[in-house]
Amino acid sequence: MSQAPPTTHDRPPAGGRADATDGVVRVEHLTKTFGAGAGAVHAVEDLSFEVRPGRVTGFLGPNGAGKTTTLRMLLGLVAPTSGTATVGGLRYDQLERPAHVVGAALEAASFHPGRTARDHLRVYAPQVGVPDSRADEVLALVGLSEVAKRRVGGFSLGMRQRLALATTLLGDPPVLLLDEPANGLDPEGIAWLRGFLRALAREGRTVLVSSHVLSEVEQTVDDVVIIARGRLVHASSLPDLARLARSRVSVVSPDGTALDALVAAQGWTVGSTSRDGDATAYELLDVAAPQVGAAAFAGRVELHRLTGHDVGLEDLFLQLTAAPGDASPAQDAPPAGASYGDAPTTHAPQGGER
Numbered sequence: 070m071s072q073a074p075p076t077t078h079d080r081p082p083a084g085g086r087a088d089a090t091d092g093v094v095r096v097e098h099l100t101k102t103f104g105a106g107a108g109a110v111h112a113v114e115d116l117s118f119e120v121r122p123g124r125v126t127g128f129l130g131p132n133g134a135g136k137t138t139t140l141r142m143l144l145g146l147v148a149p150t151s152g153t154a155t156v157g158g159l160r161y162d163q164l165e166r167p168a169h170v171v172g173a174a175l176e177a178a179s180f181h182p183g184r185t186a187r188d189h190l191r192v193y194a195p196q197v198g199v200p201d202s203r204a205d206e207v208l209a210l211v212g213l214s215e216v217a218k219r220r221v222g223g224f225s226l227g228m229r230q231r232l233a234l235a236t237t238l239l240g241d242p243p244v245l246l247l248d249e250p251a252n253g254l255d256p257e258g259i260a261w262l263r264g265f266l267r268a269l270a271r272e273g274r275t276v277l278v279s280s281h282v283l284s285e286v287e288q289t290v291d292d293v294v295i296i297a298r299g300r301l302v303h304a305s306s307l308p309d310l311a312r313l314a315r316s317r318v319s320v321v322s323p324d325g326t327a328l329d330a331l332v333a334a335q336g337w338t339v340g341s342t343s344r345d346g347d348a349t350a351y352e353l354l355d356v357a358a359p360q361v362g363a364a365a366f367a368g369r370v371e372l373h374r375l376t377g378h379d380v381g382l383e384d385l386f387l388q389l390t391a392a393p394g395d396a397s398p399a400q401d402a403p404p405a406g407a408s409y410g411d412a413p414t415t416h417a418p419q420g421g422e423r
């Protein structure tokens with residue numbers, strides 16, 4: 070590996086970077102199985118997604134979904150069982166100066182408790198190939214200048230998170246992989262992180278941030294990649310995900326023919342439909358229960374069931390990631406079998422800034 074000149078961090082920002090990379094993070098058919106036989110853990114299974122520069126992408130899934138394992142494979146810390154994980158088309162071990170391409174903060178970052186924040190960064194600076202002065206620059210970026218000379222052992226969780234972030238920024242990398250960076254932050258810290266990550270994306274960086282709660286990153290991310298049990302369940306822009314979280318009405322009539330005619334006449338959007346003898350059940354979208362009830366009453370269509378659901382984003386996230394056969398965690402969840410088949414599973418074309 071060539072020795073980096075000491076002033077590399079002074080090179081132009083995203084666009085004219087010395088370490089040419091398109092900043093695209095790509096995971097293709099990635100699979101990781103820990104152990105073998107009956108005790109094997111399928112942590113990641115045939116996972117494919119893409120993360121683009123200039124956007125903040127939320128990498129979401131419940132505990133144990135495989136988020137950290139995926140990030141570890143992107144960082145060359147865990148060898149995939151099969152498939153590939155690349156940044157700018159290269160595996161981590163193929164990057165000539167990885168710290169100038171990818172900055173990563175994995176969960177449970179460990180710091181030497183006796184070192185000051187500045188010393189911690191000064192230990193890493195030569196490894197990254199930047200001068201000591203860069204330590205103070207990144208401390209200022211994350212708002213830790215005032216505690217630069219304090220020992221990390223006395224840091225709060227939130228301060229440690231900021232220090233971990235500062236460490237990832239030493240090499241001024243165009244790609245940031247952050248594992249649960251909001252963990253341990255108070256509301257003010259979360260608001261700060263939100264602004265910070267958005268600013269990094271505005272500079273043209275690729276920002277991938279994991280979380281097990283959608284609501285935590287909802288106001289931060291442009292795109293979402295949602296996984297559960299090691300598999301992709303949804304990838305889209307946040308607005309496309311939000312469109313799935315819309316109001317629904319379940320309606321059942323013993324007179325299926327009459328209900329069919331009513332639905333057609335009203336032009337309601339049909340989410341799903343099922344028949345049982347003469348009876349018909351509909352899942353209608355973007356309509357409220359009182360509207361359906363009034364129209365059925367006026368049209369003399371007998372109803373045996375009429376239920377409205379307002380599916381919030383968090384409910385939708387829980388439904389998307391629930392194990393098959395799980396009791397739905399959302400009270401007003403659509404009935405089992407209600408499909409999200411209309412869910413976009415690929416990234417929408419790049420939209421404007423949110």
Ligand SMILES: Nc1ncnc2c1ncn2[C@@H]1O[C@H](COP(=O)(O)OP(=O)(O)OP(=O)(O)O)[C@@H](O)[C@H]1O
Nearest residue numbers: 103110112130131132133134135136137138139281
């Ligand atoms: N080194 C390992 N050996 C065996 N199993 C592992 C190993 N690392 C992870 N796993 C298992 O792989 C699965 C995915 O774990 P992972 O840490 O990637 O999930 P996660 O999405 O990051 O969860 P969390 O939200 O709790 O951080 C879990 O079942 C976990 O127990």
Ligand SMILES: [Mg+2]
Nearest residue numbers: 136137138176
């Ligand atoms: Mg994790």
